[in-house]
Amino acid sequence: MAFLSSFRIGPQALYPEELRERLASFPLLENVGDAALRNLLSEANWFGLPGGTLLPRDGENAAALFLVVTGCLGIFVPDAQGQRRMVALAPAGETVGEMSLIMRSKEHSAQLVALRDTELLRVGPEAFEQLVARHPRVMMNLMMQLSKRLRESTRSGSSGPRPKTFAIVPLQPGLEAAPVAHRLAAALTEMGSRAAVLDVSANDQSAEWFNSFEAAHDVVFYRGDLPDSAWTHQCLRQADRIFLLGRADQPLPQSPLDLPAFKERASGLPELLLLHPQGDRAQLPEHFSLRSGLFESHHHVRAGNTNDIKRLARFISGRAVGIVLAGGGARGFAHIGIIKALKEAGVPFDHVGGTSMGAILAAGMAMEWDIPELTERMRAVFVKQNPLSDFTLPLIALVRGKKASMALHKHFGDVRIEELPIPFFCVSSDLTTGRIHEHRAGVLWRALRATVALPGILPPVTHHGHLLVDGGVMNNLPVDVMREHAMGSGPIIACDVTGELDLQARDDRYGERPWWWLIGQRMRGSPSIISILMRSGTVGSEAQRRVVREQADYLIEPPMPDIGLRDWKKFDQAIQEGYDVAWASIEKNGAPLTTIGAEGPAMAVTKKLVIKV
Numbered sequence: 001m002a003f004l005s006s007f008r009i010g011p012q013a014l015y016p017e018e019l020r021e022r023l024a025s026f027p028l029l030e031n032v033g034d035a036a037l038r039n040l041l042s043e044a045n046w047f048g049l050p051g052g053t054l055l056p057r058d059g060e061n062a063a064a065l066f067l068v069v070t071g072c073l074g075i076f077v078p079d080a081q082g083q084r085r086m087v088a089l090a091p092a093g094e095t096v097g098e099m100s101l102i103m104r105s106k107e108h109s110a111q112l113v114a115l116r117d118t119e120l121l122r123v124g125p126e127a128f129e130q131l132v133a134r135h136p137r138v139m140m141n142l143m144m145q146l147s148k149r150l151r152e153s154t155r156s157g158s159s160g161p162r163p164k165t166f167a168i169v170p171l172q173p174g175l176e177a178a179p180v181a182h183r184l185a186a187a188l189t190e191m192g193s194r195a196a197v198l199d200v201s202a203n204d205q206s207a208e209w210f211n212s213f214e215a216a217h218d219v220v221f222y223r224g225d226l227p228d229s230a231w232t233h234q235c236l237r238q239a240d241r242i243f244l245l246g247r248a249d250q251p252l253p254q255s256p257l258d259l260p261a262f263k264e265r266a267s268g269l270p271e272l273l274l275l276h277p278q279g280d281r282a283q284l285p286e287h288f289s290l291r292s293g294l295f296e297s298h299h300h301v302r303a304g305n306t307n308d309i310k311r312l313a314r315f316i317s318g319r320a321v322g323i324v325l326a327g328g329g330a331r332g333f334a335h336i337g338i339i340k341a342l343k344e345a346g347v348p349f350d351h352v353g354g355t356s357m358g359a360i361l362a363a364g365m366a367m368e369w370d371i372p373e374l375t376e377r378m379r380a381v382f383v384k385q386n387p388l389s390d391f392t393l394p395l396i397a398l399v400r401g402k403k404a405s406m407a408l409h410k411h412f413g414d415v416r417i418e419e420l421p422i423p424f425f426c427v428s429s430d431l432t433t434g435r436i437h438e439h440r441a442g443v444l445w446r447a448l449r450a451t452v453a454l455p456g457i458l459p460p461v462t463h464h465g466h467l468l469v470d471g472g473v474m475n476n477l478p479v480d481v482m483r484e485h486a487m488g489s490g491p492i493i494a495c496d497v498t499g500e501l502d503l504q505a506r507d508d509r510y511g512e513r514p515w516w517w518l519i520g521q522r523m524r525g526s527p528s529i530i531s532i533l534m535r536s537g538t539v540g541s542e543a544q545r546r547v548v549r550e551q552a553d554y555l556i557e558p559p560m561p562d563i564g565l566r567d568w569k570k571f572d573q574a575i576q577e578g579y580d581v582a583w584a585s586i587e588k589n590g591a592p593l594t595t596i597g598a599e600g601p602a603m604a605v606t607k608k609l610v611i612k613v
Contacts, residue, residue, distance in 0.1 A: 095145060
């Protein structure tokens, strides 16, 4: 059957016998008999929609029932912000438009978009009423389908249904033979998924063949051949998600991909896969820009690096592990011990983020520093030196911040966040707008300098005229930020080292004492101005902190009662305590990746695990 660019009724004489046989297997029409199917077909209309096309809901379609013969429809409804969000799928064998048909309503809050080339059968109200009158079981079957869809949409949550088909489209000539699709399929197969690749050799297959092929696999990669070929456009129509394939050493196109009208809504903007030559460090090609409209995110794929392919496969299958590290001064060194324990348990880290000290350690992970290198670099900066010792006249802050900036630049160089092999983000607090500022692009050390800019201690960082300070002022554990961008890609581990009772005063009147009295007493039991400012800059809102902690799949919270925010010399003790707490829980409960479950291609089961002793 040909696919139509506009809605058109198919002549009844063209109905093949295979269509009737196919309908007999649909849950809605179970056990209704051949005569009923033939009567239904005599009243129904058969037509096709190309992938990325909106199903019109006017005229005869306003109160009709649609049976998905082949392909798949996405059901979109507006969210709280008024944006259309996909809440359910209607694959081959299912129905859509039931509520409009039953209620005879011409008002439609949901929109139906063909996620791939789709064949539909339209059944009008009169034909449906006749079918139900003769076969009341049909109405029960319909209610069962509606209940199933509601259950699945609730289970999928805000992230929506998991993508199943992926188009890999080359942006530059000479990439049609790149083995990325086959390497991804092999990695997914090792993880237990049924994955396969389709190339231009399948160009002449029927819609029913593609439908059967997709049904037999968990993940299907449609491998485009040339940037603007007929087969590549079919790959785009069939895909739930689109990957653009480009070489890092060649310029990217400056214009967005020509997608079907509603494809962006259904699949989002494409993601970019950047291929790097053997031994070449991650770099950005000419015309690279996260705001170009060409793509919304990117992944680095380095020649000879199997970790990059495995990481991408985990993102595709919903098993990508994210880790969020909180700020906490010297208490943040416990993150090193936690990371070490998780690594020893075989937990991969696929995207990382954090605030303040946690952001610095997360950046080291994104740089792929191993535990010994991460430990020694942190020791050199915070134990052997003191980046907060260049005191100055406190017009803006107590210290100049030059030593902190030099230390960050020394260890992270001029690397940009977009160049990091592992996706990274950190947050700072924008005093100008009173909002969180997410750092996902730009020079890495500069973003880190903003997220550690403790108000009153370090000067703020300016960004387009805005004043950015420590992210802990507003969000010391940005699990919500990772959750929003992760889009259901896998479990999130949160490490909170804030502590419950970290700052106390033994003298009830110490804030009223004269300065000479405090100096004479050597501030016994009295927090200093630096301690007060550090605590203020990392504690965040307690109510907000509780909310984001609940969004983590795993919460690791070492108590560390004897380690304060400024106990830099307790470096090794903090690492050991973090390691001991994390490893004790791993031995008791299993590693996060294994305890979360792996039913099929996506991790459907999550388990809240608080690691605290």
